[in-house]
Amino acid sequence: MKWLIEDVAYLDGVHNTFVERGYMVVKDAIIEDLGAGDSPSYDESYKRISGKNRLLLPGFINTHGHAAMSLLRGYADDLPLHEWLNDVIWPAEELLTADDIEIGTQLAMLEMIETGTTTFTDMYASMDRVAEAVIASGMRAVLGRGIIGLDDPSLDKLKETEAFIRTYEGAGDGRIKTTIAPHAPYTCPPDYLTHVINLAEKVSVPLQIHIAETSKEVADSLSMYNATPVESLYTSGLFQFKVIGAHCVHLTDHDMDLLAQHDVHVAHNPGSNLKLGSGIAPLTKLLQRGIVVGLGTDGAASNNKLDLYEELRLVALLHKGVEQDATAIDAFTALRLATSEGAKALFLESGLGTLTKGAPADFQMIDSSGPRYYPRHNLLSHVVYSSHAGDVTDVFVAGKPLMRNREFLTIDQEKVCYEVGRIVQKFPRYQRVNV
Amino acid sequence: MKWLIEDVAYLDGVHNTFVERGYMVVKDAIIEDLGAGDSPSYDESYKRISGKNRLLLPGFINTHGHAAMSLLRGYADDLPLHEWLNDVIWPAEELLTADDIEIGTQLAMLEMIETGTTTFTDMYASMDRVAEAVIASGMRAVLGRGIIGLDDPSLDKLKETEAFIRTYEGAGDGRIKTTIAPHAPYTCPPDYLTHVINLAEKVSVPLQIHIAETSKEVADSLSMYNATPVESLYTSGLFQFKVIGAHCVHLTDHDMDLLAQHDVHVAHNPGSNLKLGSGIAPLTKLLQRGIVVGLGTDGAASNNKLDLYEELRLVALLHKGVEQDATAIDAFTALRLATSEGAKALFLESGLGTLTKGAPADFQMIDSSGPRYYPRHNLLSHVVYSSHAGDVTDVFVAGKPLMRNREFLTIDQEKVCYEVGRIVQKFPRYQRVNV
Missing domain, CATH: 3.20.20.140 (Metal-dependent hydrolases)
Structure with missing residues (x-):
């Protein structure tokens, strides 16, 4: 799969700072390119994703x-x-x-x-x-x-x-x-x-x-x-x-x-x-x-x-x-x-955990439109101190989407939660603390 | 305003435990009634809210x-x-x-x-x-x-x-x-x-x-x-x-x-x-x-x-x-x-901060359908240890909705965030730490 994420603020893995508007290109399992400003043109085999109001981070x-x-x-x-x-x-x-x-x-x-x-x-x-x-x-x-x-x-x-x-x-x-x-x-x-x-x-x-x-x-x-x-x-x-x-x-x-x-x-x-x-x-x-x-x-x-x-x-x-x-x-x-x-x-391959050219395309996008992301003094500070996981909208591993717009694509949530309810019925009821 | 929230798990303020399926009735600024199971019938002046997959908590x-x-x-x-x-x-x-x-x-x-x-x-x-x-x-x-x-x-x-x-x-x-x-x-x-x-x-x-x-x-x-x-x-x-x-x-x-x-x-x-x-x-x-x-x-x-x-x-x-x-x-x-x-x-009135009959109708609902709320061993534990604020869907104060289905009803978010951006332009640029 090939992806072109445009108009996005991303955490640059070389300079370790947020580029406030840029693009990232993913080809197969790898980050093919990324940079500030508008992207070069890519053919239609690259699926376009708007990164407006999103922050792009390593997974x-x-x-x-x-x-x-x-x-x-x-x-x-x-x-x-x-x-x-x-x-x-x-x-x-x-x-x-x-x-x-x-x-x-x-x-x-x-x-x-x-x-x-x-x-x-x-x-x-x-x-x-x-x-x-x-x-x-x-x-x-x-x-x-x-x-x-x-x-x-x-x-x-x-x-x-x-x-x-x-x-x-x-x-x-x-x-x-x-x-x-x-x-x-x-x-x-x-x-x-x-x-x-x-x-x-x-x-x-x-x-x-x-x-x-x-x-x-x-x-x-x-x-x-x-x-x-x-x-x-x-x-x-x-x-x-x-x-x-x-x-x-x-x-x-x-x-x-x-x-x-x-x-x-x-x-x-x-x-x-x-x-x-x-x-x-x-x-x-x-x-x-x-x-x-x-x-x-x-x-x-x-x-x-x-x-x-x-x-x-x-x-x-x-x-x-x-x-x-x-x-x-x-x-x-x-x-x-x-x-x-x-x-x-974890002794994993070089580049994993960063957004850099040639690194595995493992990344997430978070919605930065809510009040916790204002003012825009420092996006890195906001990610660490002001975000919560409810902001995550999209998750990709090796270039493949596992969640898009908060929808799980590879695991059947409803089935799993149903099965979980069935499994735990066999546990002895433990006396709840304080409730 | 009058509200009837049905089919909801709520934190009972008298027994301090979650009632796993019940109802709460709000009249004007006060909790008029709440209880386990199906609600008594109320006339059409009570607006009905489904509490399915929601937990109801004090604000x-x-x-x-x-x-x-x-x-x-x-x-x-x-x-x-x-x-x-x-x-x-x-x-x-x-x-x-x-x-x-x-x-x-x-x-x-x-x-x-x-x-x-x-x-x-x-x-x-x-x-x-x-x-x-x-x-x-x-x-x-x-x-x-x-x-x-x-x-x-x-x-x-x-x-x-x-x-x-x-x-x-x-x-x-x-x-x-x-x-x-x-x-x-x-x-x-x-x-x-x-x-x-x-x-x-x-x-x-x-x-x-x-x-x-x-x-x-x-x-x-x-x-x-x-x-x-x-x-x-x-x-x-x-x-x-x-x-x-x-x-x-x-x-x-x-x-x-x-x-x-x-x-x-x-x-x-x-x-x-x-x-x-x-x-x-x-x-x-x-x-x-x-x-x-x-x-x-x-x-x-x-x-x-x-x-x-x-x-x-x-x-x-x-x-x-x-x-x-x-x-x-x-x-x-x-x-x-x-x-x-x-x-x-804060030396505030008795009942505030609890869901009890006669208390001020200040409450929130959270979405408990996600994986962090499974298994259902203990809802109180999940609220404290497994939730995050992204789960909050609805917030009422004195019986009036301030947020419904994650939409702000009393403050214009877009206008405020725009104004915030304008205000902070006058701050001297402080040297960012480590970015």
Whole structure:
């Protein structure tokens, strides 16, 4: 497909500023050209889109999540973490079939598309079904079969992971990337990690793992191994591979040095870390060390959205307040975390997450006609601080439209929401908190 | 006007739970009836509204702001507070005329209506023009002429305040409430406050004042008066009146005891406090002491939105993370801060901020058909954690529609946005940060 978007304000990926009136040309899966002012003429095979009252941005990159947990959105909130996990989430997850996970993933993708996300990361079960749903949806995704090593004495999940990687790496015209996904140091102890490392040596894909999400995790690690989770992973040899560490909330200076030295990338999930009471990651210190950080939502059971507009604004506000420094994480830095740095954090191809010539044509348009976009002092500031995801009108991945004028084109919303209602009837009714 | 909203899920103000299918009847400015199931029959003078796929909620109450500062949205961000105020905000504000302030207030009201707010609080200049704009808009507001006592040797601003109160208290069929609005202890020193108190004794309206917004304010107060800002205001005698204290970020236990003992109400502005690097107010401690707290946005120059959906979600997340306690500020508490507790914080009439029989008919409807509202585990959770302001479709105040199906009915958006563009041309171009 070929597209010519005209009369649009776009975020230029080279100069990192909004061009207030310009054009972008898409050919097949790639940005063929973009520039200020009127476009050169193109033949009729290029379908024209008016960008009047629209801002054109790269699609957002969600660097951490568990898509099918959308089935547990609002199932239980405001509970202590261990009660929430042990009494509510895990028993409900036990009931999920592969069919359910496919539907839950579709529900999550509807929400992510609706909120301007074009690439997401998943760590969950039934990953072949997830991959098929992603391929059909047109989204881009980084997928890994989540592994609790404590439950895997015969290494079946590692075998499943290897088969998944061999089948799906590069599938969907390159939109699917695979990972090895050991859940966390506390669920994948050092002896299990040696098997993970054996697999990592055979396949050349990145690893994703939760690291130092809670202070309890750190305390337990210190007590068992006399090492922090980061130190323990370093000692295991994991950091010789490409690693995406999710959360990284509770870190020592030595931990951060290790992450920087070994180019471990971090998926920062400010909303989920707040909601679960986990804490607030030391983002400015991570960035000062040159560590690559992307933004993530985590699953919808602990957020309860998959909306990077929310995380974008939150990341730009939260660290200013915590550090009592209004210059911390400025608007531009925040927007990069949701776009180009997110792509880097996931070890994806150069150019993804930017609007530049030759980059993958993954982009969104937002309606800037409402009062929150006035006055026009600074469009970049408005996107970060004044927008919300309801402004998103159009989302394209690899040049293909997934949503046009707020209408989903690749997933049947009505069918998915109906199926979701059917699935959740089997969950035990959890006593609602305060209602 | 009379309305019958049918087939709607509504937040019952007596039982504080969602009734999943019911009706609400509005007669003139009041909620005449509401209940579960089908409505009794009403004659044709009641206009019927289908509430299918809608959630019906009280309108939100914004307890602190400076509406016309919407003209400075995005003018400068991510700067140290004193540079931001002295070099950017105050010089620009010097250029604002009364006409400009009226337009800026209209821009702010467009945004507040669009995001489900029905009552707002304002502290600014040209308050008579603001009041007229509010009356015309149909909104409800608590207004006060902001007073920098240091600039008011002849007490002109207090005289202006008194005239404003005598003219506008109860105007707009009771939708306008007035206040005395000394800006802050550091701009209204003790000798000036004696004049404020003289006025407070003559007129029986509440006061609104910024208190302990930054650690610098507290340090300066300790250095000048050997007392915290709260202690200093207490000593001045201000707390014998009804007081709405905005921010209250940096408080000692003794400060909080004083606020509780004297029933000082607090306007909590989590987004603004984060963005300006001011810090994080001790909300759970305030609530534990029984202090009445409402939510506020502050002005759009320091937020940069006037969107209580954003603050609602933020207040429910932020304190969990800071306290590392997932049970802090549960969803129901957060929603009350944005509604009924907000009304109490502003000393407004009983019932406002709730859907109850006999309460003022100030309400909003939101579209719950999108993926973020599935599964239907808990509608209250979805409103707090999963919604965004783009879901708001309809807003009524005192039984009168201000927005129907996302269309503004009382303010001309196109004209206001055009005028805003014209006004801001006179601002000096501030060097944009990072773009």
